[in-house]
Amino acid sequence: MAGDRPRTKINAWRPAVPGIAEVFHAHFTEHAYPAHTHDTWDLMILDEGSVDFALDRHRHGATGTGVVLLLPPGVSHDGRTVTASGFRKRVLYLDTTVLPERLAGSAVDDPLIEDVLLRHRIHQLHTALHHPGDALEAESRLSFVRERLHFHLDALRPRQPGPEANRLATTLRELLDSRIPGGLSLQEAATILQAHPTHLIRCFKQTYGLPPHTYLTGKRIDRARRLLLADWRPADVATTVGFHDQSHLNRHFTRHVGTTPGRYATAARGVTTAPAHSRQ
Template sequence: MHAWQPAVAGITEVLHARFTDHAYPRHTHETWDLMILDDGAVDFALDRRRHGTSDASRVVLLPPGVPHDGRTVNPGGFRKRVLYLTTDVLPERLAGPAVDGPLLGDALLRRRVHQLHAALEFDDDVLEAQSRLAFVRERLLVRLDAYRVRRPGRESDRLAERLRELLDARVRGGITLDEATGLLHAHPTHLIRSFSQAYGLPPHTYLTGRRIDQARRLLLAGERPADVAAAVGFYDQAHLSRHFTRHLGVPPARYARTARDRAR
C-alpha cells in the first residue's frame, strides 16, 4: 500500500493498494472516492445495494456521506488506485446520480484518471496534475449530467496567445492553472483546449519544453545541472534530469560532458 497527500487542491489523498483478503467495514467518507481497478475483482455495497466488478475498464465513483463497504471476491484479490476528491471538485448535490450508477463504463474517463495518477507520482509537476484533474472533473460532470463541453470558438486563438505570453513570462516561476484561469477569465478545460488547438500541445508540455531549451543553453555554457535546474524552474536536479532525459535521450550531465569533450 502507498498513500500520500498531493500538492494539488481538490485531492485530499492518493491511495495505491493491493488486497488479497481485506474487507472494508461499512463506512462513509467526507470526500468522493474515485477508483480504478488494475487487476482482480472487487465487490462492494453502496447504500445497501451490492455491486461487483472485475472490469478494469470501469471507473468506480462513490459519493460522500453514503455508506459503503468493499471486499475481495477471489483468492487473487484486487489492485486499485483511488483518488479522494473534495466537494469543491464535485458538488455533494450530485450524490444521487452516483448512487444510482457508481460503475462508469467510460474508456475516456478511465484513461484520464490513469493519466492523473501518473502526474501525481511527482509533486514537481503541479500544472500537469491540475490540468489533468480539470479534465477528470469535466468528464465526471458530463457523466453525471451536470455539464456540457464547450468547444473552442473564434476567440480561442487570442486566449491561447495570451496564455502563451503568460507562460513565456513565467518560465522559471511557473504558473498554476487557477492563476492562469483567474488572470485570463477562462474556464480551465476551455483554456487548455484553446491552447492545445492553437499550438499542438497542452500548456504544461509547452512550459516544460521552454525550460528544457533554457537548460540546454546553460549546460552548454558550463553550468552545473543542479544550478541549471533552479535557474530554469525545475523543482530540483532529479526533476530536470527526468524531463531532460525524456526529451533528449541523455541526462543533463552527459549532455554537458559532450560539449566539454568537443572543446578539448
C-alpha cells in the same frame, strides 16, 4: 510459497494539487472494509482483480480494468475481495471543490461508470501525481477528469474552442513565458483570463499543437540546455529553470534530448575544448 505472499501493499500521499485530498494505491488479497463514510468523493480504478461493495445498502461488483467506481461523500459503503488473488486499485479522494455534493444522488444510483476515456484520463492523472514537480500537468489532468465526471453526472458537455481561441492561447503563452522558473497554476491562469480551465487548455492546444504544461516543460528544457552549455552544474540548472530537483530535470531532459543533462554537458565540454584542427 503462496503463504509467504504479502496480503496487503499500500502507498498513500497527499499531493500539492488543489481538490485532491489523498492518493491511495493498494493491493489487497484478503481484506474487507467495514461500512463507513468519507467527507470526500472516492474515485477508483481497478488494475487487477474484482471487488464487491455495498453503497447505500445496495450491493455492486466490479471486475477488470474497464470500469470506474465513483462513491459520493457522506454515503455509507463497504468493500471486500472476491477471489484469492484479491485486487489492485488506485484511488483519488476528491473534495467538493471538484464535484459538488448535489451530484451525490446520481452517483448513488449508478456508482459504476463504463467509460474508456474517463478511465484513461484518471490513469494519466495518477501518473502525473507521481512527480511532485509536474503540478501544472496534474492540475490539467484533474480538470479533464472533472469535466468527464460532470458529463456523466449532470450531462454537461464541454465547450469547443471558437473565435476567441487564438487570443486566449496567445495571452496564456505570454503568461507562461513570463513565469518559466516559477510556473503558473491552471486555476490562476483561468482566473486571469476569465476562462474555464479545460476550455483554456483546448484553445492553447488548438493554436499551438500541444497543452500548456508540455509547452512550459519545453521552454524549461531550452533554458537548461543553454545553462549546461555555459558549464552550469545540472543540480543548479534544475532549480534555476523551474524543475523540482535534479531527478525531475533528468527525467524530462532525457525524454526531450535523448541523454541526461550530465552527459549532455560533458559532450559539450569535449567539443569546446578539442583542438581547432579536430573541429574542422
